[in-house]
Amino acid sequence: MAQEEASKIAHALVERRLAACVNIIPQIESVYRWKENVETATEWLLLIKTQAESFERARSAVKELHSYDLPECVMLEVAAGSQEYLAWIAENTT
Secondary structure, X not given: OOHHHHHHHHHHHHXXXXXXEEEEXXXXXXXXXXXXXXXXXXXXXXXEXXXXXXXXXXXXXXXXXXXXXXXXXXXXXXXXXXXXXHHHHHHOOO
8 A cells, every 4th residue: 555545544534433543654564475476565554543343334444445455454452541542532433
């Protein structure tokens, strides 16, 4: 995913209230297997802050907006965090 696409997806997720915040982490190098070949790509990683209840809708939006056939979208659960920050996420997502 290129920088412009990462920005487009991040803005759409926040505008749709599917994420309270999206961090765009630039120029990571990904090595992966795709169609029996080992590939390398420079990509922009999105760290999407949302609630578990919003994950499926956020995942669907990423799939809709992303140019990849199979965009990476995994949920990592937060075990703990600042109550104020977690409340802010809840307030800013539907």
